[in-house]
Amino acid sequence: MNPTNYLVLSVILFSIGAAGVLVRRNALVAFMSVELMLNAANLAFVTFARMHGNLDGQIVAFFVMVVAAAEVVVGLAIIVTIFRTRRSASVDDASLLKL
């Protein structure tokens, strides 16, 4: 199968993720969309690694998974704290700071 298809898929996934961050109001969903974007990038890295015939891209994918895990820890910590304080995870409720 042509590797370009995987690239197209990764672009689609990335776009869905980006759209999700911009459209969805729930912090958790927005955060999950970010994770989707990271994984889209992973797919692109692995595909390019295959096209170039070297392993660099695959190594990056592993590192990104670790980073994503760390990001989940930090992100959930922040979201949970805010949720406990105000019983809502909606981004719109976080409005003390004017935009």
Added chain:
Amino acid sequence: MTFPWLTTLIALPALGAVLTALVPSGRGTLAKQVATGAALVTLVIGALISIQFLFDVDMGVEAETYEWIPEFGASWALDVNGISLALVALTVLATPIVALAMWHEAEDEKRDPKAFFALLLAVEALTLTAFLAQDVLLFYVVFEAMLIPLYFMIGMYGGPQRRYAAVKFLLYNLVGGLAMLAAVIGLYVQSIDAGDPSFFLPDLVALDIDTTTQWWLFLGFMLAFAIKAPLWPFHTWLPDAAAEATPANAAFLSGVADKVGTYGMIALVLPLFPDASRDAAPVIVVLAVVSIIYGALLAIGQTDMKRLIGYTSISHFGFIVLGIFALTGQAATGATFYMVNHGLSTIALFVVVGFLVSRRGSRQVDDFGGVQKPAPKLAGVFLFAGLSGLALPPLSTFLSEFLVISGTFLRYRPAAIVATLGIVLSALYILWLYQRTMTGPVRPAVEGMPDLRTREVAVVAPLIALLVVVGFFPKPLTDAIDEAVGPTLVEVGVEEPEPLAPVAEHVEEGTGR
């Protein structure tokens, strides 16, 4: 190694400023004494330096260059010639007089007088550096830096609208300064392109800059100097600052600090951008003539005495700029000489008005009337200062105005004729002001107004003496200026128009009339 006269001249007031600032709060008198002492010592050094140039006695004053920012090719380079000497002399003379005039001004306020005196000395040091700098970056740094102390002097010690006046003063000058910054950098990049990055003035003068670039750089420098000077239509900050600052501060501001603007025109703009200066001269001359007439007309219409003097300054600055951009030796000498004389005369006017304001508690012309009955000496010095403002012979202001107009006449005949109208108007505003405030029936509030005190005599006497003495013996100073102006005009590359008569003859005719 010879004694670094010029650096000493700058270091003394700077040191004085630091010492004054270190005087503990509450010891106001001590702070004033320290500051005045430092200003007097600076005056002595300035006088010693002047001797070499005025009377050809070798005091060992020479150009000084020390490394400052080698990465930019900028140096602490100082030199003195006739033009800068005239202004240095004005500055060192004016500072102790202004300090003395301010003696009681700061006390009425709840503010500590120490800050004013420290800032005054700081401005003196920066102004002296500007007049002596041979490095464009050094000049720019002090040109901008002096805004900050002046800003605090207006904003902390002035009248009720002082905040507005201080902010307006700062923003106008800052905008001009930033335009100049872009031009300074542009000029520097020209020297990089020529292979030798440098801010040293003679190096930059030697550059061959193409005309279009010259025009842009000229605009940047000229905007800054036109705001500082101030030239119509960039003048509107001056009347506010003059009205709201304390009289002594206003005197220093328009008498001395603003001269950096006109000094910059003659010492930087002309030699650096000769082609652009030549091409733009007609435009600048028109602006200068508009300034002369506009300032004079508005001065006639003022009811606030300090504001009135502010407008007369705009008119006088118009004469100075006219003289510079007439591009004749006679006019340029006259303009430089004018800077000194206008400084002396404006300081005298502001200071005397300050005496009146502090006695009456009002700046309005209408609140005065018949002052000459209770305070004849005060009225006398007021009249004298006023007459120096309208350039009455044989006061020194007459000669400079005469040189400017006759020098301009050689090249721009209509401009010179219109400028003469400015002289007529100046007679009108000064004499009318005198008539409204000093003569006529004595107003109730003016009755019992005390006459000049000893301190006040000490402030005014040197000014009057100088205006008279320089009026009778201008030759050492005009010769020194003439010597420096010549090379500048050669740099611009203008042909000297056929003189109607040699300069010296004019002098004799003028003073003898």
Added chain:
Amino acid sequence: MNAPTIEYAELAPLITIFGAAVIGVLIEAFVPRKVRHPVQVAVALLALVAALVQVILLAGTGMVAAVGAVAVDGPALFLQGTILVLAIISVAFFAERRLEAGGDAFAPAASTLPGSEEERILVRERMLQTEVYPLALFAVGGMLLFPAANDLLMLFIALEVMSLPLYLLCGMARRRRLLSQEAALKYFLLGAFSSAIFLFGMAFVYGYAGTLRFGEISEALTANIGQDGILLAGVGLMAVGLLFKVGAVPFHSWTPDVYQGAPTPVTGFMAACTKLAAFGAMVRLFYVAFGGMRTDWQPMLWAVAIATMLVGAVVALTQTDIKRMLAYSSIAHAGFVLTAMVAADQTATAAILFYLATYGIATLGAFAVVTLVRDSGGEATHLAKWAGLGRRSPVLAATFALFLLAFAGIPLTSGFVGKLSVFTAAIDGGAAPLVVVGVIASAIAAFFYVRVIVLMFFSDPAPEGPTVAVPSLWTAVGITLGAAATLLLGIVPGPLLDLAQQASLFVR
């Protein structure tokens, strides 16, 4: 097969900081609560000073370490040294305990609910937050690595190591905790979003060049013809991630909120150090890896620089909160740095290095002054409350005025020399119109700096205005150092300029 070698000596500053950060985590676990605070502060300061000494000893090195992943060269070492100096002062501000009646600027435990009984008990018992020190050390480690990263993977890892602790630090304020938590949320979501974009861009660049190393990418630019679309998309997306970190328009919207909500010592640390690290990384990436295609990215940076300077300066005019105002001013400053970046040569690198150092020092000092002006609700950050500060506390107000004048670029302050050098680099690099915009933006910016000075010195004090707290020796020394450096670098900038010039050559 040869095992790869690691140059431990050259990587020593990084190892020291990360090692100390791990030790800090262990201290959290094993050291009794009573003595934890002094131990953590001591470990953090020791590690930072040790790393600074190591950086100074490395000065003059120009090599690529860790199998090509980390560059140890002039720009990296210059920025690392500056970041470490700023971090040392920041940690001193973190440890300030005189202002909050025995507490510091952080909530005793970030996990307690604001206003809960738990929180009250902790405050009453004078418990202190100690996790901030290892977090700060991790962030500093990331910042040291960021401008030194010489391949894409390291760049991404450094970005995350730097950012994640900062997200947490932002949410830990002792006062106005909800505001602080919201700032953390906002920073985190937008930060994660921008890193994901950055990562995706990285994938495209990798797809184009087939390698992660900067040097090899640069070679690939000349070798590969065609496929330019994929490369441009990659560079553009990576630029978004980096421009977000430096707070350039249109990726700046997080800056004012986060600066306002975060505990002020953290804001100062973030404003100074993050910007240094991010600009360092950006300059290396664009000059070393993408230097061969500068004509493609220069127009983009032109547009961003103009927008950043103007938006930063104009929006700052409308601010009424001192921290938000400083945030917009930092945006405008990012724009000034970008003007030099457009020039893309060695002069520009030197100018950027100098500018960042002077800006960092002044910023840290300015935020430290903000922590000292307090009323019953904590810091009094509303501008109206600063009225008449010059009469109440002339020395503090004069210091703050000095920092503001440096931001405005007035001569005899370090800000002027910085502005002079970036503008010179820009004109020299053919970006004269950018400098004209820069000058206009400076004039607008001067207006709001002046406004604060007017308020402090020429206005009458408000009757119930804030008091100026007396800080501990550490904070006082930090502010004094900042003010002295700001003034001194304005009068004799030669030595630092010289250092920046010597340090301006990238290894490839």
